Amino acid sequence: MEYLVSAEEMRRADHCVIEEYGVPSLVLMERAALASVELMEREGFDLSRVLVVSGSGNNGGDGFAMARILYLKGIEAELWFVGNPDHLSKEAALQKKICENYGMKFVRNLPAGEYTTIVDAVFGSGLSREVKGSYREVIESINRHPAKVFAVDIPSGISSDDGSVQGTAVRAAVTGALAFRKLGHVLYPGTEYAGRTFLLDIGITKEGFKGQFPRVQAPDRGIFSLLPTRKAFGNKGTFGKACLMAGSRNMAGAAYLSGKAAAITGTGLVRVVTEGCNREILQTLFPEAVLTTEEMLSEETLVNALSWADAAGIGPGLSTGEAAEKELACVLTQAKIPLVLDADALNILSKHPDWLKKGDTPKILTPHMGEMVRLSGHSMEELKQKPLELAAAYAKEHEVILVLKDARTVVTDGERIVLNTTGNNGMATGGSGDVLTGIITGLLAQGMAPFEAAVSGVYLHGLAGDRAAENTGVRGMLSTDLLKELPGVLKEG
Numbered sequence: 132m133e134y135l136v137s138a139e140e141m142r143r144a145d146h147c148v149i150e151e152y153g154v155p156s157l158v159l160m161e162r163a164a165l166a167s168v169e170l171m172e173r174e175g176f177d178l179s180r181v182l183v184v185s186g187s188g189n190n191g192g193d194g195f196a197m198a199r200i201l202y203l204k205g206i207e208a209e210l211w212f213v214g215n216p217d218h219l220s221k222e223a224a225l226q227k228k229i230c231e232n233y234g235m236k237f238v239r240n241l242p243a244g245e246y247t248t249i250v251d252a253v254f255g256s257g258l259s260r261e262v263k264g265s266y267r268e269v270i271e272s273i274n275r276h277p278a279k280v281f282a283v284d285i286p287s288g289i290s291s292d293d294g295s296v297q298g299t300a301v302r303a304a305v306t307g308a309l310a311f312r313k314l315g316h317v318l319y320p321g322t323e324y325a326g327r328t329f330l331l332d333i334g335i336t337k338e339g340f341k342g343q344f345p346r347v348q349a350p351d352r353g354i355f356s357l358l359p360t361r362k363a364f365g366n367k368g369t370f371g372k373a374c375l376m377a378g379s380r381n382m383a384g385a386a387y388l389s390g391k392a393a394a395i396t397g398t399g400l401v402r403v404v405t406e407g408c409n410r411e412i413l414q415t416l417f418p419e420a421v422l423t424t425e426e427m428l429s430e431e432t433l434v435n436a437l438s439w440a441d442a443a444g445i446g447p448g449l450s451t452g453e454a455a456e457k458e459l460a461c462v463l464t465q466a467k468i469p470l471v472l473d474a475d476a477l478n479i480l481s482k483h484p485d486w487l488k489k490g491d492t493p494k495i496l497t498p499h500m501g502e503m504v505r506l507s508g509h510s511m512e513e514l515k516q517k518p519l520e521l522a523a524a525y526a527k528e529h530e531v532i533l534v535l536k537d538a539r540t541v542v543t544d545g546e547r548i549v550l551n552t553t554g555n556n557g558m559a560t561g562g563s564g565d566v567l568t569g570i571i572t573g574l575l576a577q578g579m580a581p582f583e584a585a586v587s588g589v590y591l592h593g594l595a596g597d598r599a600a601e602n603t604g605v606r607g608m609l610s611t612d613l614l615k616e617l618p619g620v621l622k623e624g
């Protein structure tokens with residue numbers, strides 16, 4: 132997994148590499164500048180005429196060094212120093228002096244239309260307050276200019292900690308994230324301001340954390356190595372049994388989507404437990420499933436289904452009526468296997484929060500933001516502002532694994548926090564959460580540990596969404612497209 136760092140965690144790693152390991156700060160800055168120039172070239176920036184806009188901190192220092200590197204390559208690179216000369220960092224002051232010594236051109240404003248590329252080196256991870264006054268005007272003038280913008284480290288005005296816009300922020304086409312991606316590169320709206328983001332190695336590595344690692348990680352292709360191995364001599368019994376308690380009258384699709392997702396994630400056997408009215412449609416759509424259908428599911432039927440399974444998912448399309456309430460209460464009390472609770476199971480839980488204490492099997496809750504508002508009592512605004520903190524606090528308090536679904540889904544057990552970066556807005560379509568429930572239940576049934584199953588499920592679900600976006604497009608894609616793409620995604624590993 133990849134570390135996503137806060138400004139403070141980045142400062143700690145910088146400090147350790149410079150002060151404890153003894154790598155001179157200017158060496159890191161030179162590497163940052165060289166890697167940034169190389170990235171601009173690789174990304175096809177038109178370097179006919181470049182303006183580097185530098186502030187007084189080390190982000191500005193990176194900018195001065197980039198301007199000098201471009202200038203010495205024969206590129207027409209000019210500088211606009213917009214910082215406070217009395218607050219120049221030692222390194223920025225030196226880099227500025229070097230540019231002056233070379234006789235480079237400094238400008239005092241941003242004439243419209245004269246530059247092909249603007250380098251934004253006003254603020255980096257040291258942004259500490261809202262952008263106001265002349266800085267605000269500088270950033271707005273960069274945004275008005277037609278030149279393509281390259282942001283050094285992070286667009287100026289974006290908080291490294293949460294991706295928020297601190298008053299105003301530069302809209303970049305490309306951002307070169309130095310050493311680690313900050314949370315602000317990944318969280319909205321920062322991620323949109325950053326444009327295409329590339330990670331640049333400048334010599335600060337995880338050794339800089341000295342064992343005290345950042346709190347948040349993002350899953351990457353390493354996830355594939357966690358997936359259940361398939362023994363050549365395995366059979367459908369050894370590849371796990373998943374039970375999906377889903378669907379109700381007029382909601383057969385939820386049972387289909389979640390059940391099928393569990394099956395195509397590699398689960399040996401899938402049982403769908405649902406209302407009798409869904410029998411025929413499920414037999415037609417999903418003949419691979421074992422069905423348990425009754426008009427009113429009895430406790431005995433539910434207990435039998437649970438004792439057959441290695442993992443169960445409950446909630447998609449379940450409805451919230453009395454029968455569904457009884458079903459959930461029974462599952463929470465009787466289950467001795469890991470559970471995934473989604474959709475209507477969560478809506479019922481919002482009315483009976485003490486039910487989470489029933490039973491002692493691992494539980495994965497997969498609310499979207501609306502469901503989380505009802506479950507947690509926090510407002511949408513609070514959740515949007517602090518999704519990581521509030522998700523972790525909820526998971527810790529209720530001793531569950533929480534998958535808080537949004538454009539950037541958070542998975543946490545209260546200690547570990549994972550922020551997923553796969554997926555796209557095409558997945559904001561009915562039933563895509565049902566597919567996720569099925570994937571996670573399937574991974575659990577195959578023996579994955581609950582936290583790993585939740586993280587891997589969210590990652591794979593997002594990748595299936597990304598393949599669907601490529602092949603079908605975000606407007607036209609449906610939840611069934613996720614089912615279509617998932618086998619190919621699993622084959623990539």
Ligand SMILES: NC(=O)C1=CN([C@@H]2O[C@H](COP(=O)(O)OP(=O)(O)OC[C@H]3O[C@@H](n4cnc5c(N)ncnc54)[C@H](O)[C@@H]3O)[C@@H](O)[C@H]2O)[C@@H](O)CC1
Nearest residue numbers: 145156159188189190254255256257258259260261262284
């Ligand atoms: N030696 C190092 O530590 C390295 C730092 N690097 C660069 O240094 C950056 C961090 O440098 P700094 O910590 O100096 O911080 P920044 O350069 O991001 O900015 C800090 C400066 O801006 C001021 N400031 C912050 N918010 C402001 C606001 N809203 N309005 C007006 N002024 C504001 C601060 O008082 C300070 O003077 C990174 O983003 C990266 O680009 C890289 O050069 C790699 C090595």
Ligand SMILES: Nc1ncnc2c1ncn2[C@@H]1O[C@H](COP(=O)(O)OP(=O)(O)O)[C@@H](O)[C@H]1O
Nearest residue numbers: 499537538554555556558559561562563564565
């Ligand atoms: N803009 C987006 N970017 C990435 N993923 C998204 C976006 N919008 C929705 N998703 C994902 O799509 C899924 C939607 O789930 P959910 O809201 O439960 O749908 P449903 O209830 O219709 O099944 C979640 O996994 C969510 O993270």
Ligand SMILES: [K+]
Nearest residue numbers: 251254285287
């Ligand atoms: K910047």
